[in-house]
Amino acid sequence: MTNTKSELRAKALAARDALSEKKRITAAAKLARRGLPFKLLPGSIVSGYSPIRSEIDPLPLMKKLAEDGARLALPCVTARGQSLIFRIFHPSDRLMLGPLGIPEPSPAAAEVIPDIMLTPLAAFDRLGHRIGYGAGHYDFTFAHLRKAKHIVGIGLAFAAQEIKAVPALSHDVALDYVLTESDVFDFRSSEVAHSLRG
Numbered sequence: 001m002t003n004t005k006s007e008l009r010a011k012a013l014a015a016r017d018a019l020s021e022k023k024r025i026t027a028a029a030k031l032a033r034r035g036l037p038f039k040l041l042p043g044s045i046v047s048g049y050s051p052i053r054s055e056i057d058p059l060p061l062m063k064k065l066a067e068d069g070a071r072l073a074l075p076c077v078t079a080r081g082q083s084l085i086f087r088i089f090h091p092s093d094r095l096m097l098g099p100l101g102i103p104e105p106s107p108a109a110a111e112v113i114p115d116i117m118l119t120p121l122a123a124f125d126r127l128g129h130r131i132g133y134g135a136g137h138y139d140f141t142f143a144h145l146r147k148a149k150h151i152v153g154i155g156l157a158f159a160a161q162e163i164k165a166v167p168a169l170s171h172d173v174a175l176d177y178v179l180t181e182s183d184v185f186d187f188r189s190s191e192v193a194h195s196l197r198g
Contacts, residue, residue: 008163009131012123015160017054024056027158027181032060035068036116036154037177037184042069047086047114049075050095050103055120056156056181062118063091073112076104077137083144084137086112113145116152119175121161128174128187129166130155142173152176159183 003011019027040046046065048058062072072091075084077098087109089095095103119138121130132138138153145151155178162180166172178185 003167005131005167006134008166009122009134012131012161012163013054016122016158019054019158019160024054024158028057028060030181031056031058031156031179032064034179034184035061035064037179037186040065040068040070041115044070044115045073045086045112046070046116046118047073047075048089048118049120051120052102056158058118058120058156059091061156066091070116071112073114074103074105075137075141076107077102082140084141086114088112113149114151115149116154117142119153119155121155121157121178123161123163123166124155124157124175124178124185125163125166126185127166127168128176128178128185129168129172130175130178131163131166136171139171139173143171146173154179156180 048062051057066072072089073086074089075086077100078085087105089105093105096106098104121132123131142153153175155175157178157180159180159182174187176188
């Protein structure tokens with residue numbers, strides 16, 4: 001019997017929730033130390049996210065990327081079924097709670113289109129498919145923004161969130177990479193992803 005997305009999401013989130021605080025902090029630090037699996041062009045706009053629930057914290061990696069010349073941004077939710085918008089963010093900025101209760105930059109912050117999107121997820125597979133929380137924000141955003149320019153999609157996750165297969169639908173957008181505390185998965189070729197142990 002095939003598991004539904006909601007069942008797979010629940011199992012992966014339970015595995016993520018079971019990780020200790022120490023393991024979470026260590027995993028985020030490992031992502032930051034390793035950095036991106038490609039050379040970052042100076043001035044590239046990298047969007048991260050404000051971690052909620054038990055998501056891996058992207059801030060240590062984002063700070064490292066800023067030190068390497070990246071401009072940072074965070075997503076802002078407008079409405080369900082619409083593209084996220086991205087606003088410039090500095091780690092010292094004071095954030096506001098957005099409509100979903102997630103910290104976001106002030107509406108006064110400049111709106112930008114990222115070159116690289118660091119995305120949270122509930123689960124991922126070795127084909128680059130992800131399961132989010134069901135609202136479709138990231139799928140819609142990738143589809144919308146990639147009409148204008150190529151955006152590199154990088155999922156950030158704990159290794160415990162990997163599942164055998166995501167039941168992907170036609171509107172689901174595959175990621176280019178997934179970074180965990182122990183692996184770098186590169187999905188850019190049509191072959192099955194290869195893992196570069198980190």
